[in-house]
Amino acid sequence: MSKPTIVEVARLAGVSNSTVSRCINTPEKVERKTLARVRKVIEETGFRPNLLAQSFRRGRTDIVLVVIHNVGSSIFSDIIDGIRSVLGDRYSVILMESRSEKQGHSRFIDLLVARQVVGVILLCSSPPFSRRLVELDNFPRLPVVVGLEPISEDLASLPTVHIDNYQAAHDATRYLLDSGHNDIVFVSGERGSLITQDRERGFVDAMTQAGITGVPDRLVHSELSIQGGVGAAHRLLADKTRPTALFCANDDIALGIMSVAPRFGLRVPDDLSVMGFDDSPYAATANPPLSTVAQPAREIGERTARRLLRAMDTPDEPGEWTEILPHRLVIRQSTAPRLG
Amino acid sequence: MSKPTIVEVARLAGVSNSTVSRCINTPEKVERKTLARVRKVIEETGFRPNLLAQSFRRGRTDIVLVVIHNVGSSIFSDIIDGIRSVLGDRYSVILMESRSEKQGHSRFIDLLVARQVVGVILLCSSPPFSRRLVELDNFPRLPVVVGLEPISEDLASLPTVHIDNYQAAHDATRYLLDSGHNDIVFVSGERGSLITQDRERGFVDAMTQAGITGVPDRLVHSELSIQGGVGAAHRLLADKTRPTALFCANDDIALGIMSVAPRFGLRVPDDLSVMGFDDSPYAATANPPLSTVAQPAREIGERTARRLLRAMDTPDEPGEWTEILPHRLVIRQSTAPRLG
DNA sequence: CTGAAAGCGCTTACAG
DNA sequence: CTGAAAGCGCTTACAG
Numbered sequence: 001m002s003k004p005t006i007v008e009v010a011r012l013a014g015v016s017n018s019t020v021s022r023c024i025n026t027p028e029k030v031e032r033k034t035l036a037r038v039r040k041v042i043e044e045t046g047f048r049p050n051l052l053a054q055s056f057r058r059g060r061t062d063i064v065l066v067v068i069h070n071v072g073s074s075i076f077s078d079i080i081d082g083i084r085s086v087l088g089d090r091y092s093v094i095l096m097e098s099r100s101e102k103q104g105h106s107r108f109i110d111l112l113v114a115r116q117v118v119g120v121i122l123l124c125s126s127p128p129f130s131r132r133l134v135e136l137d138n139f140p141r142l143p144v145v146v147g148l149e150p151i152s153e154d155l156a157s158l159p160t161v162h163i164d165n166y167q168a169a170h171d172a173t174r175y176l177l178d179s180g181h182n183d184i185v186f187v188s189g190e191r192g193s194l195i196t197q198d199r200e201r202g203f204v205d206a207m208t209q210a211g212i213t214g215v216p217d218r219l220v221h222s223e224l225s226i227q228g229g230v231g232a233a234h235r236l237l238a239d240k241t242r243p244t245a246l247f248c249a250n251d252d253i254a255l256g257i258m259s260v261a262p263r264f265g266l267r268v269p270d271d272l273s274v275m276g277f278d279d280s281p282y283a284a285t286a287n288p289p290l291s292t293v294a295q296p297a298r299e300i301g302e303r304t305a306r307r308l309l310r311a312m313d314t315p316d317e318p319g320e321w322t323e324i325l326p327h328r329l330v331i332r333q334s335t336a337p338r339l340g
Numbered sequence: 341m342s343k344p345t346i347v348e349v350a351r352l353a354g355v356s357n358s359t360v361s362r363c364i365n366t367p368e369k370v371e372r373k374t375l376a377r378v379r380k381v382i383e384e385t386g387f388r389p390n391l392l393a394q395s396f397r398r399g400r401t402d403i404v405l406v407v408i409h410n411v412g413s414s415i416f417s418d419i420i421d422g423i424r425s426v427l428g429d430r431y432s433v434i435l436m437e438s439r440s441e442k443q444g445h446s447r448f449i450d451l452l453v454a455r456q457v458v459g460v461i462l463l464c465s466s467p468p469f470s471r472r473l474v475e476l477d478n479f480p481r482l483p484v485v486v487g488l489e490p491i492s493e494d495l496a497s498l499p500t501v502h503i504d505n506y507q508a509a510h511d512a513t514r515y516l517l518d519s520g521h522n523d524i525v526f527v528s529g530e531r532g533s534l535i536t537q538d539r540e541r542g543f544v545d546a547m548t549q550a551g552i553t554g555v556p557d558r559l560v561h562s563e564l565s566i567q568g569g570v571g572a573a574h575r576l577l578a579d580k581t582r583p584t585a586l587f588c589a590n591d592d593i594a595l596g597i598m599s600v601a602p603r604f605g606l607r608v609p610d611d612l613s614v615m616g617f618d619d620s621p622y623a624a625t626a627n628p629p630l631s632t633v634a635q636p637a638r639e640i641g642e643r644t645a646r647r648l649l650r651a652m653d654t655p656d657e658p659g660e661w662t663e664i665l666p667h668r669l670v671i672r673q674s675t676a677p678r679l680g
Numbered sequence: 681c682t683g684a685a686a687g688c689g690c691t692t693a694c695a696g
Numbered sequence: 697c698t699g700a701a702a703g704c705g706c707t708t709a710c711a712g
Contacts, residue, residue: 005704005705005706006705006706006707007705007706015682015683016682016683016684017683017684017705017706017707018682018683018684018685018707018708019681019682019683021706021707021708022681022682022707025707029681029682030681030682031681031682034681034682049705049706050396050704050705050706052392052395052396052401052704052705052706053396053688053704053705053706053707054705054706054707055392055396055706056390056392056393056395056396056688056689056690056704056705056706057687057688057705057706057707057708058688058706058707059688061392068411070417071408071411071412071416071417071420071435072411072412072413072414072416072417072418073412074412076411076412077410077411077412077413078412080411080437094434094435095411095434095435097420225621226621226622226624226625252621255622255625256625258625258627259624259625259626259627259629281565281566281567281592282566282595282622284566284599285566285595285596285598285599285626286599286625286626286627287598287599287626287627287628288627289599345688345689345690346689346690346691347689347690355698355699356698356699356700357689357690357691357699357700358691358692358698358699358700358701359697359698359699361690361691361692362691362697362698365691369697369698370697370698371697371698374697374698389689389690390688390689390690392688392689392690393688393689393690393691393704394689394690394691395690396688396689396690396704396705396706397689397690397691397692397703397704398690398691398704399704
């Protein structure tokens with residue numbers, strides 16, 4: 001009735017626990033006949049090793065923790081696909097949402113230290129998380145790879161996989177400038193996030209190089225969501241002296257803005273060009289379809305996972321190592337040359 | 341240097357392991373002075389109980405497994421929010437994507453049996469999963485609650501929280517009929533999923549009650565994604581004898597269809613009414629904004645979690661128990677009275 | 681190739 | 697209120 005243990009299997013097969021254990025973990029070290037007998041008993045009893053006991057005994061699990069900002073964002077979905085395809089069956093991926101990590105109770109630490117995950121993929125390197133990692137005494141022993149976002153100073157020595165956010169923002173801004181816009185605002189992500197900073201620099205530099213002054217005033221911060229975009233739209237589009245083009249830190253912001261533009265009497269792209277970031281599936285379905293900067297999400301996941309595997313195999317290898325993946329401007333119909 | 345154990349803490353505090361254990365788990369059973377001393381040592385050493393050892397010893401974890409179809413769908417995001425808000429700090433939520441569950445290797449079983457999760461919330465009751473659950477000998481002992489989807493016959497006795505999908509589809513269809521449409525097609529989800537069946541019945545009944553014949557031919561199956569919608573559009577809109585209204589099993593399908601309607605020379609809603617399902621955040625940002633059926637996602641999560649807590653507290657309580665939450669038609673601009 | 685034995689870090693009756 | 701002791705289900709040197 002109750003679950004069979006290794007002891008029960010050993011008894012039924014007439015061997016020792018050790019041998020059963022070897023049949024599971026190192027079958028090549030067991031004689032063929034013994035192996036067959038034990039496997040038969042395992043089959044018959046439906047024995048499955050208690051992973052909790054296994055992990056406890058070994059002092060390590062087979063769990064890779066992937067930290068994302070939130071479920072419900074398609075970019076994470078694709079990245080996680082990539083991660084799983086590389087990690088395969090040997091590791092279990094468990095997801096943690098950084099937004100659910102409250103100040104007080106630190107499940108994150110619990111997971112890392114107490115639950116003994118074997119590796120971490122951080123798809124959000126924002127301060128609360130990065131700082132917690134550094135607080136860990138045994139931090140250097142735990143393989144961590146950062147994906148999607150660049151690395152914060154806190155985590156100076158972690159391997160990272162991401163696009164060149166500076167250059168991507170520079171390219172997108174350059175494209176808008178080349179379309180005749182000069183009154184451009186960058187609707188950026190959370191202040192202080194590194195990915196935001198890189199993109200802001202790209203935007204500022206492209207604008208400044210085009211001879212535009214007062215560029216820092218052209219940065220508006222927003223939550224990376226539809227609601228954030230709606231809020232930004234209200235702050236930016238009410239005035240008569242509104243910008244002619246908006247470059248947004250992600251597609252959700254852009255979609256939020258586009259959805260309320262008509263309330264301000266604005267048509268996209270005739271009166272207002274809107275550019276997104278990420279190339280989410282919803283960018284292509286927008287009306288007009290959203291111009292954006294595509295990130296190779298799945299590949300970011302694959303490379304991050306490969307790097308993690310390497311870090312788990314050779315923990316002593318130096319960590320510093322950044323892989324830059326190509327971005328791509330995807331020009332659709334939400335952007336157009338400036339009129340007049 | 342290495343992590344302190346309970347033994348080390350006991351030694352430093354001059355007490356036994358048992359007492360340290362009690363300080364952690366049942367502090368009210370420890371004398372104030374002893375408790376203070378032990379806590380001080382815990383603080384100083386940075387001791388954290390090894391959760392793996394704890395769980396192993398207790399024969400149970402604090403992990404609640406939530407099975408979703410895929411990360412990247414906003415409805416799951418909201419449901420999970422609701423779940424977490426109810427489960428609070430006492431339990432860890434781990435997410436599993438059903439789409440990543442391959443035929444061969446059964447991580448699902450591993451998690452349930454071997455990793456000893458304390459409860460499961462199934463947000464997808466499609467056959468591969470439901471069947472696996474039933475295969476488990478010890479299944480009755482594991483608290484499982486199904487949310488969002490109705491329950492399959494396989495799982496006859498599980499508690500469930502969802503809207504009345506039959507009635508919701510009936511209402512939406514009724515609304516389209518009342519707007520003068522009678523050439524309506526239901527772009528449904530995967531054949532065989534129960535949620536799909538309920539909705540199909542609602543659609544068929546509403547149509548039939550309106551005196552329309554040949555209704556079963558008006559069901560088209562599609563993947564619940566933008567791509568699925570695009571594919572369905574190509575099958576449905578190319579003909580001269582195209583329907584005047586489409587009712588879609590989720591918003592993504594609807595958005596996919598709307599995005600390609602112009603290629604067929606169709607304007608939404610003038611030439612084609614499109615109705616979605618779920619009221620995802622993207623429904624409101626669509627152009628025209630998408631009419632849809634709203635599900636109370638967050639509340640589904642909350643109620644599911646509450647039901648699970650109850651099931652974990654009183655495992656002997658009979659499982660059969662269905663909670664129906666209200667749905668709501670959200671009429672925006674993608675639907676309009678039939679012209680001509 | 682196999683077995684006996686120790687032990688991973690906790691918890692939990694059982695005495696006192 | 698506290699301690700000594702057993703044991704959860706495995707794995708892993710160590711002998712043979």
